[in-house]
Amino acid sequence: MSGAIVSAQGLVKEFAAGNQVLRAVDGVTFDIAAGETLGLVGESGSGKSTTGRLLVGLVPVTSGAVRLFGETVTGPGGAARLARVRHRMQFVFQDPQGSLNPRMRVRDAIAEPLDIKGGVSRAERGERVAELLDRVGLPQASADRYPHEFSGGQRQRIGIARALALRPEFIVCDEPVSALDVSMQAQIVNLLLDLQERFGLGYLFIAHDLAVVRSMSRNIAVMYAGTIVEMASREALYAAPQHPYTQALLDVVPRPDPDRIRRPALAGEVPSMMNRPAGCPFAARCPRVQSLCRSETPLLRGIAPQHQAACHFV
Amino acid sequence: MAEADGETLAPRRRLQIVRRLARHRSFRIGFTIVVILTLAAVLAPLLSGIDPTAGRARLRFRPPQEAYWFGTDNFGRDVFTRCLYGARLSLTIGLGVALLSGVIGAAAGIVSAQFRRIDAVMMRLMDGLMAFPAIILAIGLAAAMGPNVGSLIVALSVAYIPRTARIVRASALVVRELEFVDAARVSGAGNWRIIWRHLLPNCMGPLLVQLTFVFAYAILAEAALSFLGIGPPPPAPSWGNIIAEGRDQAIDSWWIMFFPGLAISLATLGMNLLGDGLRDVLDPRLKVET
Amino acid sequence: MSVLAVENLTVSFRTDAGWMNAVEDVSFEIGAQETLGIVGESGSGKSVTALSILGLHAAATTRIPKGAIRYGGQDLLRVPERAMRRIRGGEIAMIFQDPMSSLNPVLTVADQISETLMLHQGLTRAAARQKAIGLLDLVRIADAAHRVDAYPHQLSGGMRQRVMIAIAIACRPKLLIADEPTTALDVTVQAQILDLLRDLQGELGMSVVLISHDLGVIAEFARRVLVMYAGRVVESAPARTLFRAPMHPYTSGLLAAIPPLDHDVRRLPTIPGSIPDPSRRIAGCRFSPRCAEVEPGCRTAAPDLMTVGEGHLARCLPRLRGRAA
Ligand SMILES: Nc1ncnc2c1ncn2[C@@H]1O[C@H](COP(=O)(O)OP(=O)(O)OP(=O)(O)O)[C@@H](O)[C@H]1O
Ligand SMILES: Nc1ncnc2c1ncn2[C@@H]1O[C@H](COP(=O)(O)OP(=O)(O)OP(=O)(O)O)[C@@H](O)[C@H]1O
Numbered sequence: 001m002s003g004a005i006v007s008a009q010g011l012v013k014e015f016a017a018g019n020q021v022l023r024a025v026d027g028v029t030f031d032i033a034a035g036e037t038l039g040l041v042g043e044s045g046s047g048k049s050t051t052g053r054l055l056v057g058l059v060p061v062t063s064g065a066v067r068l069f070g071e072t073v074t075g076p077g078g079a080a081r082l083a084r085v086r087h088r089m090q091f092v093f094q095d096p097q098g099s100l101n102p103r104m105r106v107r108d109a110i111a112e113p114l115d116i117k118g119g120v121s122r123a124e125r126g127e128r129v130a131e132l133l134d135r136v137g138l139p140q141a142s143a144d145r146y147p148h149e150f151s152g153g154q155r156q157r158i159g160i161a162r163a164l165a166l167r168p169e170f171i172v173c174d175e176p177v178s179a180l181d182v183s184m185q186a187q188i189v190n191l192l193l194d195l196q197e198r199f200g201l202g203y204l205f206i207a208h209d210l211a212v213v214r215s216m217s218r219n220i221a222v223m224y225a226g227t228i229v230e231m232a233s234r235e236a237l238y239a240a241p242q243h244p245y246t247q248a249l250l251d252v253v254p255r256p257d258p259d260r261i262r263r264p265a266l267a268g269e270v271p272s273m274m275n276r277p278a279g280c281p282f283a284a285r286c287p288r289v290q291s292l293c294r295s296e297t298p299l300l301r302g303i304a305p306q307h308q309a310a311c312h313f314v
Numbered sequence: 315m316a317e318a319d320g321e322t323l324a325p326r327r328r329l330q331i332v333r334r335l336a337r338h339r340s341f342r343i344g345f346t347i348v349v350i351l352t353l354a355a356v357l358a359p360l361l362s363g364i365d366p367t368a369g370r371a372r373l374r375f376r377p378p379q380e381a382y383w384f385g386t387d388n389f390g391r392d393v394f395t396r397c398l399y400g401a402r403l404s405l406t407i408g409l410g411v412a413l414l415s416g417v418i419g420a421a422a423g424i425v426s427a428q429f430r431r432i433d434a435v436m437m438r439l440m441d442g443l444m445a446f447p448a449i450i451l452a453i454g455l456a457a458a459m460g461p462n463v464g465s466l467i468v469a470l471s472v473a474y475i476p477r478t479a480r481i482v483r484a485s486a487l488v489v490r491e492l493e494f495v496d497a498a499r500v501s502g503a504g505n506w507r508i509i510w511r512h513l514l515p516n517c518m519g520p521l522l523v524q525l526t527f528v529f530a531y532a533i534l535a536e537a538a539l540s541f542l543g544i545g546p547p548p549p550a551p552s553w554g555n556i557i558a559e560g561r562d563q564a565i566d567s568w569w570i571m572f573f574p575g576l577a578i579s580l581a582t583l584g585m586n587l588l589g590d591g592l593r594d595v596l597d598p599r600l601k602v603e604t
Numbered sequence: 605m606s607v608l609a610v611e612n613l614t615v616s617f618r619t620d621a622g623w624m625n626a627v628e629d630v631s632f633e634i635g636a637q638e639t640l641g642i643v644g645e646s647g648s649g650k651s652v653t654a655l656s657i658l659g660l661h662a663a664a665t666t667r668i669p670k671g672a673i674r675y676g677g678q679d680l681l682r683v684p685e686r687a688m689r690r691i692r693g694g695e696i697a698m699i700f701q702d703p704m705s706s707l708n709p710v711l712t713v714a715d716q717i718s719e720t721l722m723l724h725q726g727l728t729r730a731a732a733r734q735k736a737i738g739l740l741d742l743v744r745i746a747d748a749a750h751r752v753d754a755y756p757h758q759l760s761g762g763m764r765q766r767v768m769i770a771i772a773i774a775c776r777p778k779l780l781i782a783d784e785p786t787t788a789l790d791v792t793v794q795a796q797i798l799d800l801l802r803d804l805q806g807e808l809g810m811s812v813v814l815i816s817h818d819l820g821v822i823a824e825f826a827r828r829v830l831v832m833y834a835g836r837v838v839e840s841a842p843a844r845t846l847f848r849a850p851m852h853p854y855t856s857g858l859l860a861a862i863p864p865l866d867h868d869v870r871r872l873p874t875i876p877g878s879i880p881d882p883s884r885r886i887a888g889c890r891f892s893p894r895c896a897e898v899e900p901g902c903r904t905a906a907p908d909l910m911t912v913g914e915g916h917l918a919r920c921l922p923r924l925r926g927r928a929a
C-alpha cells in the first residue's frame with residue numbers, strides 16, 4: 001500500500017528461553033497510513049507488545065523488515081536510518097505506574113524527548129511543557145509534581161504528553177487503557193481521538209478487548225500466538241467476523257446486559273510459543289477444528305475487500 | 315479538565331529537599347550528632363588544653379573524674395582529649411572510605427548493569443577483590459605509599475567496593491527493566507543519559523544505606539589495622555587505636571576502651587540516621603515523618 | 605434468610621493526615637445461594653469492605669468505629685481471633701485478585717490445597733492429597749493427578765486462579781468472596797473462570813460476593829449489585845433494574861462510558877475528573893464535584909440512601925426528589 005507511513009513486512013522475533021527458542025512474533029505484515037489507526041487485539045502473550053516494540057526499534061527483529069516514513073530501519077545500516085526518523089514516532093506504555101521515573105518531576109519527564117534531541121532553550125522548553133500539559137488536560141501546577149501524586153489516568157496523560165513532545169506523526173499505544181477504570185478509559189480514548197484529529201497522528205493501538213479497539217481504529221488486526229489470524233476494516237470485522245478466534249473474542253467481552261446469555265467460554269489457553277506443533281495455532285481450542293487444521297498452517301488470505309483471515313474454512 | 319487542581323497540596327517546591335530534610339526526625343537527630351562530632355574534631359584544641367600525645371607517668375590509669383572526664387590511659391594521657399583528636403582521623407577515614415568506595419562501587423555496579431557485555435568480566439573482578447584479604451592489601455599499600463591515612467583509605471575502600479557494586483548492580487538491573495527506561499530509549503536516549511537520569515537516582519536508596527554501613531565498618535577496621543601496626547602510627551590518636559591500646563587493661567581500666575567505643579557507636583548511629591533521612595527525602599514517593 | 609448481613613460498616617485507617625474513613629456506613633445482605641456484585645472504581649473501598657468481613661485488617665492501623673457484620677447469630681467484628689480463624693477459609697472463603705502472589709511459590713499445588721484441608725477438616729496428608737486431586741478436577745484442571753505436584757510458576761495465570769478457587773472451595777464454604785478474581789486474566793480465560801464460578805456455585809450451593817470494577821463482569825454474574833463510590837454505597841439494586849434504569853448519576857455515567865461492541869460511536873461519554881483523594885473530605889455528596897446534575901444542595905448535605913423501588917436504593921438528592929417511596 002503506498003502512502004503508508006509505517007509498514008511491517010514478515011516480522012519475526014525469537015527470544016532465547018533457556019536453551020529453547022520462543023517465537024513471539026511469527027510473520028506479521030501490515031501497513032498503517034498517515035492519520036490512521038490500526039487496532040491490534042489478542043490475548044496476553046500473543047506478541048502484541050513485541051510487535052509494537054519491533055516497530056520502534058526497542059527490540060531488534062530476527063527477520064523481516066520495518067519501513068518507517070519511507071526508510072527501511074531494519075537490516076544493514078538500519079540503525080542510522082532509524083536515528084533519522086526516530087523523532088517522528090513515539091510510544092505510550094501500558095503501565096501508568098512503571099512508565100514514569102518516580103524521581104523525575106512531571107516537567108522533566110515530559111521534556112525528556114526535547115532534552116535528548118537538544119537545541120531547545122530553557123524558555124522554549126517551559127513553554128512547550130505548558131502547552132503539552134494543556135493539550136492533555138492537566139493543570140499547569142502538575143509540572144512541579146512527581147508522578148506518584150497522580151492517579152492512573154492522570155499518569156497516562158503525562159505519558160501521552162511526553163509522547164507528543166516532539167510532535168510525532170505516529171505513536172504506538174501499547175494497551176494505554178487496559179490498567180484503567182472504565183471512566184478513565186473513556187477519557188483517555190477520547191483524548192487520543194482528539195489528538196489524532198488535530199495533528200493527523202497515526203496509531204498502532206494495542207488492546208486485548210475488542211470493544212475498546214472499536215472506538216479507536218479504522219482497521220483491526222487480531223493476533224493469536226504470534227500471527228495475525230484476521231485483519232479487516234472495522235465495519236467488516238464487527239459486522240462479519242470470519243475467524244473462529246475473532247468470533248470467540250467478540251463473544252467473550254463482558255457486556256453490561258444482565259439478560260445476555262453468552263456461549264460457554266472457549267476451552268484451553270493460548271498455546272506455548274515454543275515447539276509449536278504444525279498446523280493452525282488455534283486448532284487446539286477451535287470449535288470448528290478439522291483434521292486439515294492440525295496438519296497444514298492456514299495463511300492469511302483475502303476473503304473480501306478489506307478483509308483477510310487465516311482459516312481453512314472461511 | 316482541571317481534575318488535579320487542589321487534589322494535592324503542593325505550591326512551589328524550590329528548597330523542597332532542604333525543607334523536607336529539616337522536617338525529617340531521624341535526619342535531624344543524625345545530622346545533630348554528626349555536626350557535634352565534627353565540631354569536636356575541628357575544635358579539639360579549644361575544647362581541651364591538654365596535649366593528646368604527651369604521657370605523664372604520675373597520672374596513669376586514673377578513672378573518670380572532674381579533671382579527666384574520660385579518665386587517663388597507661389601513659390597518663392587524657393582519654394577525653396585523645397577521643398577529641400581521634401575523631402579527626404576516624405571521621406576522615408570513615409567518610410573517605412564511604413565516599414571512595416561509594417563512587418567507585420556505584421560506578422562499577424551501574425556500568426555492569428547497563429553494559430551487559432562487560433558485566434561478566436566486571437563481576438569476576440569484583441569477586442576477586444572480595445576474596446582478596448583487605449589486610450594483605452593494606453600491608454602492601456602501606457609498604458608502597460607509607461603507613462598513612464591515604465593508603466588506609468584506599469585499602470579499605472578496595473575491600474568495600476565489591477559489596478557496594480553488587481548492591482547497586484542488583485537494583486539497577488531491576489530498574490532498567492522498567493518502562494520509563496524504554497520510554498527514554500524510544501526518544502533516542504543514550505546509555506549515559508539512562509544511567510544518570512534513570513538508573514542512578516533510582517538506586518540511591520540501597521546505595522545510601524550500604525554506605526552508612528561502610529562508614530561504620532571502616533572506623534572499626536581502622537582499629538583492627540592500627541592494632542597490627544598498619545595505617546597511621548600510634549601516637550596520633552584515632553578511636554580505633556585508643557581502643558587497641560586499651561585492650562590489655564580492659565578489665566581494670568574499662569574507660570580507656572569504653573569512651574572511644576561509645577564515640578564509634580555514636581558516629582555510626584548518627585550516620586545511619588542521616589543516611590535514612592537522605593534516602594527518604596530523596597525519594598519523592600515517601601511521605602516524610604515529622 | 606440472609607447468610608451474612610453487613611450493617612453500617614465504617615472502617616478507618618491511620619494515615620499521615622490522621623484517621624481517614626476508607627469505607628463509610630456500608631450496609632448489605634446476602635441471602636443463601638445469592639450472588640451479590642460490588643462494583644466501583646479503584647479506591648472506592650471494595651476490598652476494604654471484603655477484608656473487613658474476614659477480619660483481615662492490620663489491627664494497629666485500622667479502626668472500625670461503627671457497624672456490625674452478622675453471620676450465623678454472631679457479629680464477626682466481635683468474634684475472638686481464634687474463632688475467626690476457624691470461620692476464615694472454612695465457612696467463609698476468599699479469592700484474591702493476583703493469583704501469583706497469593707500462592708506460595710515454593711510449595712506444590714498439593715501442599716497448598718492440603719494445608720487448608722488438614723487445618724479445617726483434620727484430614728491426614730494422604731487423604732488431603734486425594735481430596736486435592738478431586739478439587740482440581742472440580743475446577744476443571746485437566747490431568748489433575750499430575751498437575752497436583754506442580755509449582756505455581758509452572759502453571760498459567762488461568763490455572764493458578766483455578767487453584768486459588770480450589771483452595772477456596774476446599775471446605776465447602778457457605779460464602780465465597782471473590783475480589784476481582786479475573787482482573788489479571790485474559791478475556792477468554794476470564795470467561796472460563798466466570799463460567800466455573802457459576803457452575804460451582806450451583807453445585808455447592810454457596811453464596812458469592814463478586815467484586816469487580818468491570819460492570820460487564822458484574823452484569824454477567826450478579827443478581828444484585830452494590831455500586832460504591834469514594835467509600836460509600838451510592839446505589840444498590842437488582843442487576844436488571846440497575847442496568848436498565850440506574851438511579852444514581854454515577855451509575856449512569858459508568859454505564860455510558862463502557863465502549864459499545866455493537867455500534868460505532870464518535871466519542872465515548874465520560875465522567876469528568878477522577879475519584880477524590882480519600883484524605884480530602886468532601887462535604888455533601890462525594891460525587892458532586894464530578895456530577896453533571898449537581899445542585900447547590902448537593903454540596904452541603906450528604907444525601908441518605910433512599911428506597912426508590914423494590915430492593916432499589918440510591919443516594920442522590922436531585923434524582924430522587926419526589927420519587928423516594
Ligand atoms: N525480552 C523478552 N525476552 C524473552 N521473552 C520475551 C521477551 N519479551 C516478550 N517475550 C515473550 O514473548 C511472548 C509475547 O510477548 P508480548 O509481550 O509481545 O505479548 P503481548 O501480546 O503484548 O501480551 P500482554 O497482553 O500480556 O502484554 C511472550 O511469551 C513473552 O513471554
Ligand atoms: N491498609 C490501609 N491503610 C491505609 N489506607 C488504606 C488501606 N487499605 C486501603 N486503604 C485506602 O482505602 C481506600 C479504599 O481501598 P480499597 O482497596 O478498598 O479500594 P478498591 O475499591 O478495592 O480498589 P481497587 O479496585 O483498586 O482494588 C483507598 O483509598 C486506599 O488507599
Ligand SMILES: [Mg+2]
Binds near residue numbers: 174
Ligand atoms: Mg503487552
Ligand SMILES: [Mg+2]
Binds near residue numbers: 650651652783
Ligand atoms: Mg481492591
